[in-house]
Amino acid sequence: MISETQRRNKFAKKIQEISTDKFVEIERFVFSLETNLIISDEVSSFAGAWKNIDDELFLDLTENLLLRRKL
Numbered sequence: 001m002i003s004e005t006q007r008r009n010k011f012a013k014k015i016q017e018i019s020t021d022k023f024v025e026i027e028r029f030v031f032s033l034e035t036n037l038i039i040s041d042e043v044s045s046f047a048g049a050w051k052n053i054d055d056e057l058f059l060d061l062t063e064n065l066l067l068r069r070k071l
Helices: 004-017 020-044 055-063 065-070
Strands: none
């Protein structure tokens, strides 16, 4: 089994050998992965935010959601 360090080193060597245009593609892809992780973390930070909401208030919010969006 190959270690993570070995995998990273092998991948780094491959990146060094590719053409500039392919490198730019990889760079963009990695940037998009990082951006998606940041966004995912931001969204996840709201997890459980409504866990203690009053049942009656929750029902009012959900039942009237479409009406509220039209306003």
